[in-house]
Amino acid sequence: MCRTGLELSLDLQAKLLRVLQEGQFERLGNPKTIEVDVRVIAATNRDLAEAIQKGTFRDDLYYRLNVFPITIPPLRERRKDIPILVWHFVPEFADRMGKRIETIPKKTMEALQSYSWPGNVRELRNVIENAMIITTGTSLKVDVPKLSASVNADNASLQEVERNHILSVLEMTGWRIRGKNGAAEILGLKPTTLESRMHKLDIQRK
Secondary structure, three states: OEOHHHHOOHHHHHHHHHHHHHOEEEOOOOOOEEEOOOOOOEOOOOOHHHHHHHOOOOHHHHHHHOOOOOOOOOHHHOOOHHHHHHHHHHHHHHHHHOOOOOEOOHHHHHHHHHOOOOOHHHHHHHHHHHHHHHOOOOEOOOOOHHHHHHHOOOOOOHHHHHHHHHHHHHHHOOOOOOOOOOHHHHHOOOHHHHHHHHHHOOOOOO
16 A cells, blocks of 8 residues: 655655566665565545646656546545444544543534535544543543534535635644644644645635
8 A cells, every 4th residue: 555655756756666667676775676566556635637747746657556546535525424434433542542432422423424524534533533532421522613614604615614624723723734733733634735725725824
């Protein structure tokens, strides 16, 4: 499974391409060629077509990897999956934190399903982790007010909802994007992905 490979420098992308094309590579400091026979599953949330145009991603590597593409719709387009994902994450954090969650209030689950999730599954996972931290009983307590701005924006476009949410998180973090508790971590995005979204949505600090 290749995820970080799609964030490699152009030099390392060339080396990865050679491995995929020729099935050979050399270890650092060792000139001996090693032959490999591998299959690669690569995943990314980057716009690779845009990255190719900008010259930050090799088109030949793209076509080598893009043999059998599978497009996963954003979480907002598969809201029925949200309860399944929530109940997948809850036991994970419950075991880690030594807690026991038996119920999730109906209104809480409805709020989770109504939210647009610009950060997709990563953001949902972060929200559930934060909820597990603040929950003291056996019923999951989610900080729903933070989601309400998007939930109540019935007349707003998805881009407006996403823009407003990113702005609110940036203001909450003092416009700090990177690092622990930075906007990217809270949103469940890579800093470069968040910066790309900010550029696309024309989000600038005034």
